[in-house]
Amino acid sequence: MASSLTSLIPGVGDTYAHVATAGIVSAGLIAATFIARAQLGTGETAVVPAGKLSFRGFFEFITEFIQGLSDMVIGEHGRAFVPMFAATFTFVLINNLVGMIPGMVPATENLNTTLAMGFFMFFAYNIFGVKENGVAYFKHFLGPIWWLIPLMLVIELISHFVRPISLGLRLANVLQGDHTVVGIFLNLFPIGLPIPFYMLGLFVACVQAFVFTLLSMVYVALATAHDH
Amino acid sequence: MKSTIRNILITMTAAMAATSAFAQDAAAVATSQNGMIAMAAGLAIGLAAIGGAIGQAMTAASALDGIARNPAAQSKVFTPMIIGLALIESLVIYAFVIAFFLQGKF
Numbered sequence: 132m133a134s135s136l137t138s139l140i141p142g143v144g145d146t147y148a149h150v151a152t153a154g155i156v157s158a159g160l161i162a163a164t165f166i167a168r169a170q171l172g173t174g175e176t177a178v179v180p181a182g183k184l185s186f187r188g189f190f191e192f193i194t195e196f197i198q199g200l201s202d203m204v205i206g207e208h209g210r211a212f213v214p215m216f217a218a219t220f221t222f223v224l225i226n227n228l229v230g231m232i233p234g235m236v237p238a239t240e241n242l243n244t245t246l247a248m249g250f251f252m253f254f255a256y257n258i259f260g261v262k263e264n265g266v267a268y269f270k271h272f273l274g275p276i277w278w279l280i281p282l283m284l285v286i287e288l289i290s291h292f293v294r295p296i297s298l299g300l301r302l303a304n305v306l307q308g309d310h311t312v313v314g315i316f317l318n319l320f321p322i323g324l325p326i327p328f329y330m331l332g333l334f335v336a337c338v339q340a341f342v343f344t345l346l347s348m349v350y351v352a353l354a355t356a357h358d359h
Numbered sequence: 360m361k362s363t364i365r366n367i368l369i370t371m372t373a374a375m376a377a378t379s380a381f382a383q384d385a386a387a388v389a390t391s392q393n394g395m396i397a398m399a400a401g402l403a404i405g406l407a408a409i410g411g412a413i414g415q416a417m418t419a420a421s422a423l424d425g426i427a428r429n430p431a432a433q434s435k436v437f438t439p440m441i442i443g444l445a446l447i448e449s450l451v452i453y454a455f456v457i458a459f460f461l462q463g464k465f
Contacts, residue, residue, distance in 0.1 A: 203438060297449045304452050304459075342445045349442060 135236035153238035156226050164190065193221055197344065204345070205352040212351055215255065219248070220344040223302070227336030230306060231329065237306065245302040249295035252347040260354030268354065294350060302339055309335045393465055400461040407454030414447040 137155065138148035163186050170187040171177050181188035197217040201209040223239055230237035238244045260268040272291075274283025309332050316325045422440040426433050 200438070203435075297452075300456060301445070301449050301452050304455055305448075308455065338441075342441060345438065345441060346445060 136234045137236075148236060149238040149241035149244055152229065152236065153226065153244060156229055156238065157222070160221065160225060190221075193217055193224075200345065201348055204348045205355070208355070209348075209352070212259070212348075216344050216348060219252075219347065220340055223248070223343050224337065224340035227306060227340055228333075230310060231332055231336065236310075239302055240306045240310065242299060242303045246295070246299035248302075248343075249298035252298060252350065253291075253295035256347070256350045256354045259351055263355040264357070298343060298346060302343055305335060305339050396461050396464050400458040403454050403461065404451075404458040407451045411447055411451035415444055418443045418447065 134145050135148050135152070137143060137151040138145050140151055143151045167186040167190045170181075170185055181191055194213070194217050197220055198210070198213050201213050201216060205212065226237045226239040226244075228237075229235050230240060272284055272287045273280050274287070309328075313325055313328045313332055316328050418440060422436050425436050
């Protein structure tokens with residue numbers, strides 16, 4: 132019994148179903164971005180926002196939303212990170228929404244995908260912190276007072292290493308739990324009854340993508356903050 | 360309120376102690392061990408849900424208080440509220456993972 136539609140592709144199987152799903156979604160996203168880029172045009176037309184719903188309007192909406200969020204959370208110097216966060220948000224959102232198609236198991240439901248994304252964010256914010264603050268970045272691991280160093284170092288290291296794990300666990304397990312609920316109610320009575328839970332699933336997919344992006348943003352904001 | 364929770368906890372502990380006292384032969388021991396694991400998984404996620412629900416309720420209540428007092432602050436209150444909710448929720452998800460591992464031990 133195959134666990135999802137993508138595991139029916141020859142040579143994929145259950146073990147690599149999440150890789151195939153992520154690949155298909157990424158290919159679709161890349162195609163969509165090319166269409167959006169073509170619709171954007173150059174010069175005068177690129178400055179005026181899209182009037183009606185199109186690929187371009189969709190990506191403009193997401194970019195504007197993430198840019199507003201990063202202005203609020205990171206501040207003015209966060210503009211440089213907006214492309215990364217917008218890409219992460221789009222990827223997680225579309226992957227989550229793929230799970231709403233009956234028969235599909237999204238790649239973000241698999242712990243392998245989400246932990247990889249969590250660790251990507253972990254390395255990213257550490258590198259940004261070192262780039263922004265230099266060696267002084269490592270000073271915030273040591274706490275405010277010198278005789279607290281043995282205690283603060285342990286606490287800070289644990290709290291930093293738990294971040295990627297909690298990012299990954301949250302995304303994967305919330306989606307898994309949500310799909311379990313939908314599955315149970317589908318088994319209970321298949322007509323009409325699961326509709327509210329599909330609604331809940333849509334809500335959860337959007338909120339979890341938002342939370343993943345927001346928490347990575349907070350981590351980057353904490354790492355790149357200047358002491359004034 | 361507090362004494363009610365304490366009474367429930369004492370009752371549950373007593374019930375679990377009783378099940379281990381009645382387990383005699385090998386088959387019964389295995390069954391009661393499986394029962395204990397099932398109970399532990401249920402308790403883990405149940406207790407975590409109680410704590411997480413209370414925490415998230417307090418977060419939502421104070422956020423709504425703030426918005427009711429100053430409706431213009433809605434967009435500014437929203438983001439920190441979501442961060443708070445996500446951090447509270449992560450503890451419940453840890454408990455969910457533990458419950459999941461426990462279920463795999465059958």
